[in-house]
Amino acid sequence: MKYGPDIAHIAALIGDPARANMLTALMSGKALTATELSQEAGITLQTASSHLAKLDEGGLVIPRKQGRHKYFSLTNEEVAHVLEALMGLAAGSGHLRTRTGPRDEELRKARVCYKHLAGNMGIQMYDSFVRQGFLDIGANGLTLTKAGASFARNFGIDLDSLRAKKSPLCRDCLDWSERRTHLAGSLGRALLTHMENLGWATRIPETRIVRFTASGQTMFDATFQK
Known part of the structure; x- marks a missing residue:
């Protein structure tokens, strides 16, 4: 080129x-x-x-x-977006550096992808948003609907503050472990931070693992039903 x-x-x-x-x-x-x-x-x-x-x-x-x-x-998030996509491409092509173990299962369940939730639980949250009509998937990307905005505010997210930032509010990100979409953007980051503040989950030091408590898992599943 x-x-x-x-x-x-x-x-x-x-x-x-x-x-x-x-x-x-x-x-x-x-x-x-x-x-x-x-x-x-x-x-x-x-x-x-x-x-x-x-x-x-x-x-x-x-x-x-x-x-x-x-x-x-x-x-920025753009770099993380590219890296996550490359991880998915490598995993899909069978290029894995180590044999899987218990820690890998935790990473696949819930992990940080540059400050937003990825893994199976990240996909579950994204699918729940789409199913409930909280996200509009258009040619120009993701848009938070009125119903989605109402949910976010009721959940405790300060949307006005997020919209004042330069970064996109909603963005799709291809999950490397499942090769399906999870929610990125400033809303994705705010949701994970809020769940941590609520005591639903904590990030495990020196890893990308996000570990939910038993009660946090129950609340997450009730909020973002499969």
Whole structure:
């Protein structure tokens, strides 16, 4: 391709195994230091710093300095969206790095995908929204309907605040484990945060797993019926 976006450059940045591991670690939405990311990638700190400089230059991560420490996070939801899609493509093609285990089952059930809920429970919530007419799926993407807005407000979501932000309110995201859609966008992030504030679920440290309590699971299933 002689003209247009240089997808080969971005693909090369993501395609390096060490950089791919670091980017995947940042899918939790949590900012990490170069030391933490070097451990995730299994490389030296010096090598990790070199990789992070390339990812920063390529627009895939953004550094933030706080006190004596420098933290890195994904630049935006667009990067996470691409990474999740690539994970789905890799999984669908049979390119899995390890054998599955108990932790993998938890990841498939409920996990963080850049601050919104993914996995089986994320898909359940999305399907429930569609079935109840809360989302309109059009040629230009997802739109929250009046019924959906009413539900969100009654659930405790400040829609006015979300709509004042630049990021899309609703966005579909292809789930890597099921290769079906879950809800992203500022509404998807707000819903997960609110469920955590309600005590329904917690994020497990050092992983992307979201673990629901027994009562939280019951409330989730009652709110987002299958």
